[in-house]
Amino acid sequence: MPKLMIILGSVREGRIGLPIAEWVKRTAEADGRFDIDFADLATIALPFMDEPKHPRLRQYSRPHTIEWSTRVDAADVFLFAFPEYNYSFGPVIKNALDYLNSEWNRKPVGFVNWGGNSGGTRAQTALRPVVGALGMVMTKGNIEINFPQRQISDEGEFVPNEQHTQVLKLQLDELLALDEALRPLR
Numbered sequence: 001m002p003k004l005m006i007i008l009g010s011v012r013e014g015r016i017g018l019p020i021a022e023w024v025k026r027t028a029e030a031d032g033r034f035d036i037d038f039a040d041l042a043t044i045a046l047p048f049m050d051e052p053k054h055p056r057l058r059q060y061s062r063p064h065t066i067e068w069s070t071r072v073d074a075a076d077v078f079l080f081a082f083p084e085y086n087y088s089f090g091p092v093i094k095n096a097l098d099y100l101n102s103e104w105n106r107k108p109v110g111f112v113n114w115g116g117n118s119g120g121t122r123a124q125t126a127l128r129p130v131v132g133a134l135g136m137v138m139t140k141g142n143i144e145i146n147f148p149q150r151q152i153s154d155e156g157e158f159v160p161n162e163q164h165t166q167v168l169k170l171q172l173d174e175l176l177a178l179d180e181a182l183r184p185l186r
Ligand SMILES: Cc1cc2nc3c(=O)[nH]c(=O)nc-3n(C[C@H](O)[C@H](O)[C@H](O)COP(=O)(O)O)c2cc1C
Pocket: 010, 011, 012, 014, 015, 016, 017, 018, 083, 084, 085, 086, 087, 088, 114, 115, 116, 117, 118, 119, 120
């Protein structure tokens, strides 16, 4: 079974990202086709990238990098869940990506984004060249959620609309298809 790593890239107190990422996790678990690793960057708490050598050399010197590298290396496919801050991605997701190099290469990734008016479109567009530089291959459909606060239930759960549900299902299908295509290249 391919290992799906869900990376939650918002770390603020009270973040809406947590219920959104938990919905992604619930859905992927119910799908039954993945082993899931839920990587909350708030708990992983990487410092700003502090390795002396370029990650492509894979000569890591910090315990937090070695741990992060081992975890990402074990994953086959990814869903990155992160918000739009000031017309772009927030720094946490970029920092987590910058730490490593070959661990991301030739692996599929889907984005789950949110924001205000834009629904995270600009964050998504901004991170595309970054994952491209790392050799990742993006799913075609990606999720954008406008004002997700309006979709939080009294129990604090994110309640997806029909479109979000459909796109997440398509993303999971595509992650599997891309994984099959890219696996021989890894
Ligand atoms: C520093 C900051 C900048 C933001 N910039 C944008 C923005 O440029 N576009 C947008 O649509 N929403 C923007 N927002 C609204 C966020 O998308 C919204 O607060 C969302 O809840 C953030 O995700 P989080 O709660 O998981 O951190 C911004 C929020 C913050 C805190």
